[in-house]
Amino acid sequence: xxxxxxxxxxxxxxxxxxxxxxxxxxxxxxxxxxxxxxxxxxxxxxxxxxxxxxxxxxxxxxxxxxxxxxxxxxxxxxxxxxxxxxxxxxxxxxxxxxxxxxxxxxxxxxxxxxxxxxxxxxxxxxxxxxxxxxxxxxxxxxxxxxxxxxxxxxxxxxxxxxxxxxxxxxxxxxxxxxxxxxxxxxxxxxxxxxxxxxxxxxxxxxxxxxxxxxxxxxxxxxxxxxxxxxxxxxxxxxxxxxxxxxxxxxxxxxxxxxxxxxxxxxxxxxxxxxxxxxxxxxxxxxxxxxxxxxxxxxxxxxxxxxxxxxxxxxxxxxxxxxxxxxxxxxxxxxxxxxxxxxxxxxxxxxxxxxxxxxxxxxxxxxxxxxxxxxxxxxxxxxxxxxxxxxxxxxxxxxxxxxxxxxxxxxxxxxxxxxxxxxxxxxxxxxxxxxxxxxxxxxxxxxxxxxxxxxxxxxxxxxxxxxxxxxxxxxxxxxxxxxxxxxx
Amino acid sequence: xxxxxxxxxxxxxxxxxxxxxxxxxxxxxxxxxxxxxxxxxxxxxxxxxxxxxxxxxxxxxxxxxxxxxxxxxxxxxxxxxxxxxxxxxxxxxxxx
Numbered sequence: 001x002x003x004x005x006x007x008x009x010x011x012x013x014x015x016x017x018x019x020x021x022x023x024x025x026x027x028x029x030x031x032x033x034x035x036x037x038x039x040x041x042x043x044x045x046x047x048x049x050x051x052x053x054x055x056x057x058x059x060x061x062x063x064x065x066x067x068x069x070x071x072x073x074x075x076x077x078x079x080x081x082x083x084x085x086x087x088x089x090x091x092x093x094x095x096x097x098x099x100x101x102x103x104x105x106x107x108x109x110x111x112x113x114x115x116x117x118x119x120x121x122x123x124x125x126x127x128x129x130x131x132x133x134x135x136x137x138x139x140x141x142x143x144x145x146x147x148x149x150x151x152x153x154x155x156x157x158x159x160x161x162x163x164x165x166x167x168x169x170x171x172x173x174x175x176x177x178x179x180x181x182x183x184x185x186x187x188x189x190x191x192x193x194x195x196x197x198x199x200x201x202x203x204x205x206x207x208x209x210x211x212x213x214x215x216x217x218x219x220x221x222x223x224x225x226x227x228x229x230x231x232x233x234x235x236x237x238x239x240x241x242x243x244x245x246x247x248x249x250x251x252x253x254x255x256x257x258x259x260x261x262x263x264x265x266x267x268x269x270x271x272x273x274x275x276x277x278x279x280x281x282x283x284x285x286x287x288x289x290x291x292x293x294x295x296x297x298x299x300x301x302x303x304x305x306x307x308x309x310x311x312x313x314x315x316x317x318x319x320x321x322x323x324x325x326x327x328x329x330x331x332x333x334x335x336x337x338x339x340x341x342x343x344x345x346x347x348x349x350x351x352x353x354x355x356x357x358x359x360x361x362x363x364x365x366x367x368x369x370x371x372x373x374x375x376x377x378x379x380x381x382x383x384x385x386x387x388x389x390x391x392x393x394x395x396x397x398x399x400x401x402x403x404x405x406x407x408x409x410x411x412x413x414x415x416x417x418x419x420x421x422x423x424x425x426x427x428x429x430x431x432x433x434x435x436x437x438x439x440x441x442x443x444x445x446x447x448x449x450x451x452x453x454x455x456x457x458x459x460x461x462x463x464x465x466x467x468x469x470x471x472x473x474x475x476x477x478x479x480x481x482x483x484x485x486x487x
Numbered sequence: 488x489x490x491x492x493x494x495x496x497x498x499x500x501x502x503x504x505x506x507x508x509x510x511x512x513x514x515x516x517x518x519x520x521x522x523x524x525x526x527x528x529x530x531x532x533x534x535x536x537x538x539x540x541x542x543x544x545x546x547x548x549x550x551x552x553x554x555x556x557x558x559x560x561x562x563x564x565x566x567x568x569x570x571x572x573x574x575x576x577x578x579x580x581x582x583x
Contacts, residue, residue: 099567102560178527208541238548240551357521380533386542
């Protein structure tokens with residue numbers, strides 16, 4: 001029996017337009033699932049039930065009158081990093097646990113205009129800093145595939161919600177892998193667009209030269225549908241690129257024959273779990289059968305991407321998080337003695353350990369006497385890595401490899417040593433440093449846990465990436481798997 | 488690279504973060520680990536390399552005319568303020 005939550009976004013879209021079901025029915029269905037299943041997962045921080053039903057009613061009216069937007073009536077959750085007008089926006093932090101956003105992020109506004117029904121705000125690692133969704137002030141998120149395991153991070157709530165079929169799509173953000181890694185750990189399609197493709201206005205900033213908004217969906221086709229609505233120039237974001245948005249859906253069915261796939265030598269070296277490596281190689285064989293050509297490439301500076309990131313991202317975050325000072329919004333300590341005490345205790349109390357750790361790392365690398373040795377040097381290595389990618393794309397169309405070195409790990413397993421946690425991002429970080437689009441799609445399971453295949457492309461090649469992912473999803477069924485208990 | 492307790496106290500002060508006595512050694516330890524880890528960057532050959540601040544090659548900061556475009560929404564924005572009076576944000580006395 002096909003339930004509403006078994007359908008992809010594209011199928012739900014078609015069903016709504018064919019009037020097989022209404023948006024109100026759909027919304028009620030997912031809200032009921034959220035009520036029943038979210039407590040065990042802790043995927044959502046806020047559920048906007050009444051608003052959702054009102055939006056669903058409006059969508060049904062527009063669908064009936066033929067004036068509906070492209071995504072009219074489709075339910076979704078927003079990562080709690082996006083400002084949503086009149087709705088609590090916490091960024092997973094105590095610092096913003098009382099913050100009701102006074103405006104909509106561009107991503108929220110555009111998707112709302114295309115008719116989506118927001119079901120709620122998804123849990124996340126605090127201020128997007130983490131790879132396991134264990135740093136949230138609102139508690140850890142559980143992986144629906146195994147409740148003792150992490151769903152990945154920082155978009156762990158978004159991933160758990162979609163994987164558990166609480167919503168067919170979630171927005172998310174990716175600064176060092178925070179869309180792709182949770183997608184890999186929960187069996188979803190996670191897309192990080194090119195830096196500058198999607199507006200960051202209203203998206204609470206972590207690292208301004210790395211952050212990018214994207215989606216978590218069941219399929220590449222679903223991602224294409226949503227990206228088409230989210231992407232595009234926004235004058236309110238000074239890093240927004242003024243380039244036309246192609247019809248990503250129309251590009252999906254290009255044949256894969258003749259595609260040149262680069263295999264990154266450095267990705268297949270130590271650290272990659274054996275069974276995961278086997279699944280990646282099997283996925284590459286699917287592409288060979290489809291007529292793609294596999295070419296080995298080397299990005300010799302890529303192994304420096306994790307240390308580069310852990311200088312650049314904390315530096316940028318220390319700057320971005322200086323706005324949280326207890327003065328105009330956010331947490332304020334009780335009875336501040338003086339201004340310094342106000343700042344120190346509001347921030348000391350409002351921020352969790354990982355956030356404080358990264359702010360301090362950033363403060364240090366930007367401080368007098370250390371700026372050249374750390375920050376400037378890291379920015380130079382960033383250029384070396386970016387140039388390596390550019391050279392590789394001179395020989396191949398896309399790069400394919402693993403997303404995560406292992407499947408989902410146990411909650412609590414990596415919290416004691418920051419470096420162990422940071423190394424989860426070893427395959428994803430490069431694309432953020434170079435601003436490249438990248439996605440992860442499911443390609444199998446190890447011990448019942450999903451494994452992700454990562455596809456990286458040159459700037460503004462989202463259409464090509466989605467096409468390449470779609471080709472694989474036409475030949476395989478991994479993206480149709482559902483975690484036990486959530487079918 | 489090992490940081491001292493004094494280093495961490497100074498950094499915390501610069502970052503305006505209150506760190507308790509119990510937490511201080513934990514941060515000294517984890518920050519030292521992080522800086523040892525990033526030391527790998529010293530091996531890179533960066534002599535003739537330009538630093539890269541962001542991935543948008545060739546993009547320059549867009550400018551616009553200095554004209555007010557937004558409406559005055561301060562009442563709405565100040566709803567989130569811890570303490571407001573006469574449209575001003577209240578903080579402890581700054582000037583002695």
